[in-house]
Amino acid sequence: MIFQVLPQELLDLLRVLEFWDHILIGLAKTMWLYVWALLFGFFLGLLLALLRHYGGRILSRIATGYVEIVRGTPLLIQLLFIYFLPFSINSFLDAQGLPFIPIGRWSIYVTSELFGRTMTMVFLDHITLMGILTLSLNSAAYQAEYLRGAVMSISSGQLEAAQSIGMSRRSGILHIVLPQALRRVIPSWSNEAAYLPKYTVVVFYIGLTELFAQAHYIISETFLTLSVYIVVALIFLVIITLISKSLDILYKRTAIPGL
Amino acid sequence: MEKNVLNVVDVWKAYDELEVLKGVSFELAKREVKVIFGPSGSGKSTLLRCINMLTPPDKGEIYLSGQNLIAPGVDLNAMRAKIGMVFQHFNLFSHLKAIDNVSVGLRRVKGFTKEDARAKALDALHQVKMAEWAEHYPAQLSGGQQQRVGIARALAMKPDLILFDEPTSALDPELIGEVLQVMLEIAKAGTTMVVVTHEMGFARAVASEMIFLDQGVVIERGTPEHFFVSPETERVKHFLRQINILYGHHEELLKEFNED
Numbered sequence: 435m436i437f438q439v440l441p442q443e444l445l446d447l448l449r450v451l452e453f454w455d456h457i458l459i460g461l462a463k464t465m466w467l468y469v470w471a472l473l474f475g476f477f478l479g480l481l482l483a484l485l486r487h488y489g490g491r492i493l494s495r496i497a498t499g500y501v502e503i504v505r506g507t508p509l510l511i512q513l514l515f516i517y518f519l520p521f522s523i524n525s526f527l528d529a530q531g532l533p534f535i536p537i538g539r540w541s542i543y544v545t546s547e548l549f550g551r552t553m554t555m556v557f558l559d560h561i562t563l564m565g566i567l568t569l570s571l572n573s574a575a576y577q578a579e580y581l582r583g584a585v586m587s588i589s590s591g592q593l594e595a596a597q598s599i600g601m602s603r604r605s606g607i608l609h610i611v612l613p614q615a616l617r618r619v620i621p622s623w624s625n626e627a628a629y630l631p632k633y634t635v636v637v638f639y640i641g642l643t644e645l646f647a648q649a650h651y652i653i654s655e656t657f658l659t660l661s662v663y664i665v666v667a668l669i670f671l672v673i674i675t676l677i678s679k680s681l682d683i684l685y686k687r688t689a690i691p692g693l
Numbered sequence: 694m695e696k697n698v699l700n701v702v703d704v705w706k707a708y709d710e711l712e713v714l715k716g717v718s719f720e721l722a723k724r725e726v727k728v729i730f731g732p733s734g735s736g737k738s739t740l741l742r743c744i745n746m747l748t749p750p751d752k753g754e755i756y757l758s759g760q761n762l763i764a765p766g767v768d769l770n771a772m773r774a775k776i777g778m779v780f781q782h783f784n785l786f787s788h789l790k791a792i793d794n795v796s797v798g799l800r801r802v803k804g805f806t807k808e809d810a811r812a813k814a815l816d817a818l819h820q821v822k823m824a825e826w827a828e829h830y831p832a833q834l835s836g837g838q839q840q841r842v843g844i845a846r847a848l849a850m851k852p853d854l855i856l857f858d859e860p861t862s863a864l865d866p867e868l869i870g871e872v873l874q875v876m877l878e879i880a881k882a883g884t885t886m887v888v889v890t891h892e893m894g895f896a897r898a899v900a901s902e903m904i905f906l907d908q909g910v911v912i913e914r915g916t917p918e919h920f921f922v923s924p925e926t927e928r929v930k931h932f933l934r935q936i937n938i939l940y941g942h943h944e945e946l947l948k949e950f951n952e953d
Contacts, residue, residue: 515822591784599798599850600774609801614788690788692832 446661453652454561455551458549460648461669462555464466467562467634471569472627478570479577484577488607497578504575517561517640536560556643565637568683569630576626584619585611614685624681628674645669696754698723698853698885704743704753706736706909713739714750715909721854726886728896728917731906732932737889738781740906741856744887745776758853774802777847777855781863783839785831791818791842792827795849803850817849819841821875837868841875854885861892891936897921905929 440448451457485497502514524534541559545552556562588611596606635646643651649666653659699721706714713736721727729737742748744755746769748763762772763890785794796814799805805813814823818824821841831839840860847855860876861869873895880886880899890896896903904914905928913920913929924930 573795583698589782589784591780591782592786595778595784595786595846597747597770597773598745598776598778598780598800600770601798601848602770605801609797610786610788614786617788689919690829690832693787 440451443490443661446544446658447665450652450661450665453648453655455548455553456648456652457645457665457669458548459553459555460643460645461673463642464631464634464646465673466555466557467565467569467637467642468631468664470566471573471634472630474566474570475573475626475630478574480581482574482578483581483585484607486582488603501575501578504572505579509568509572509633512572513565513636513640516568516571517564517666520560520564561637561640562643564640565634565642569634569637572633573626573630576629577623578621580623580626581615583622584615587618588614617685617690620681620685620688624678626679627681629675631677632670696723697721698725698758699744699887700754700756701740701744702754702756704740704750704755706739706743706748708844713909714743717906717909717911718753719904719911719914721885721887722930723885724883725901726880726884726888726899726902728900728903729887729889729906730891730896730903730932731912734908736909737906738858741778741858741887741889744856745773745778747778770802774798774850774894775853777850777852779840779843779847779855779857779860781859782830783836783843783863785839785842785846787831790828790830791823791834792846794831794842795846798846798850814845814849817845820848820879821845822871835868836864837871840864840868840872844875844879848879848884855879856885857886857888857890859889859891861890891939893917893921893933893936905932907932 445606482497482501485493486501487494489497520535520537524537527534537560539560540555543554543556543559545554547553592610592614593603593606596610597603634644637644638646638650641647645666649662653662656662697720701719702718702783704717705712717736717740719727720940725784731737739748743753746755750763754762757772757775760767760772762769785791787795789797790810792814795817796805796807796810799810800807800814803810815824815827818827823838823841823845826838826842831842834842844855844860852859853939857876861872864872869892873892873898876886876888876895877898888895888900900917902914903917903920904922905912907928913924913926920929920933938944
């Protein structure tokens with residue numbers, strides 16, 4: 435009865451949603467990659483930004499070089515490079531008669547049952563590690579530039595005032611400049627926070643079963659190509675809207691009175 | 694020399710090609726107030742920044758209570774804690790309340806507990822009549838109030854001397870008075886001070902000596918009486934005339950107009 439009144443498009447969507455366990459585990463994996471990449475990228479990016487701004491000639495050039503190389507090359511090539519690098523190292527180690535890097539022989543995962551469906555979430559294995567590594571190293575370069583912009587926007591008088599009362603340069607940067615810069619960076623940094631979930635889809639190419647990979651599995655089962663893509667796109671839309679809103683709230687909550 | 698809080702000996706500083714200080718020397722005894730004045734670009738601010746080594750000089754010596762700051766191995770952070778600085782643009786830490794602006798150095802540099810630092814900071818804010826604004830952020834304060842917090846921030850560290858870098862020149866005219874009042878009070882209370890300012894009333898009231906700096910060189914120095922009664926060089930006379938015009942000794946100005 436109900437099947438007769440609903441349009442075909444909606445039926446297709448319902449058919450896709452029958453694979454909710456695949457969607458759920460894919461989403462979990464995507465968010466897992468996202469959170470670590472954003473976090474590692476943030477700390478490495480912060481280090482790069484501080485080195486670029488305060489690091490003296492040599493260190494700032496190294497940091498600049500890193501940022502330019504990462505921003506100037508395709509993410510997919512970076513991913514494949516990092517993915518294949520251990521294999522090359524292994525063949526080198528093999529030729530020397532040395533022990534290998536364990537690739538694909540280990541994994542940390544949890545299997546659980548939900549509403550009668552068995553789901554396995556792989557938290558860490560070789561390709562997950564390579565995926566997180568690539569996304570972190572890539573994101574760091576972009577985050578570094580947002581952070582550097584924010585650090586530069588804090589008047590140099592702030593650090594001088596800190597030094598004038600006897601604070602070390604490091605303490606001044608840490609306690610006076612950074613708290614102001616980290617607050618000021620939120621609006622521009624939210625760009626990276628919103629881009630990165632979508633960038634995670636490239637790890638599909640090295641065989642990680644995140645949301646995009648699960649989408650292809652569902653397509654291969656149902657041939658409902660457009661419907662699947664629409665569902666995936668909607669999921670990203672919701673996630674990223676939530677991230678943007680949270681950052682907006684964070685920005686307002688951390689407002690400095692009077693400014 | 695050891696009796697002096699500060700000895701500045703033949704200090705030179707250049708930014709690339711531009712020679713800003715060309716051999717400046719002066720000394721400062723405990724409880725003494727010296728006023729440095731001169732046209733913009735004369736090197737006044739650079740001189741102050743050399744004294745607390747925010748801008749290390751190229752040549753010369755700076756002694757703080759006999760200790761040479763230029764010598765290698767000197768703990769500059771510890772030395773700077775003994776040299777307060779009040780900035781033209783206040784440079785208050787904008788993410789911290791007034792009280793925290795004053796207490797942050799006490800906690801992070803002097804190692805006081807949170808409560809002790811707070812009590813001492815409140816004392817300093819009392820001294821500049823800003824205690825009731827302790828919980829306000831800099832952006833919620835007027836320029837004059839911000840500058841008084843800036844003075845409290847320097848005072849709280851109980852430094853050997855305080856450097857004032859044009860403390861009133863970024864203020865609206867009606868706010869200058871409250872800052873000068875506080876500066877007069879702490880000067881009379883025995884604070885050792887080097888003040889870069891064009892406030893001649895302030896100089897007349899508390900300066901033991903005034904130093905006129907032009908193009909990185911000390912042109913003339915002497916008591917306020919010396920400068921206001923019988924300045925020697927044409928350069929100083931001209932400069933003081935300009936200041937008079939700016940600060941409203943209008944009789945002379947009108948006379949000049951009438952003569953024209």
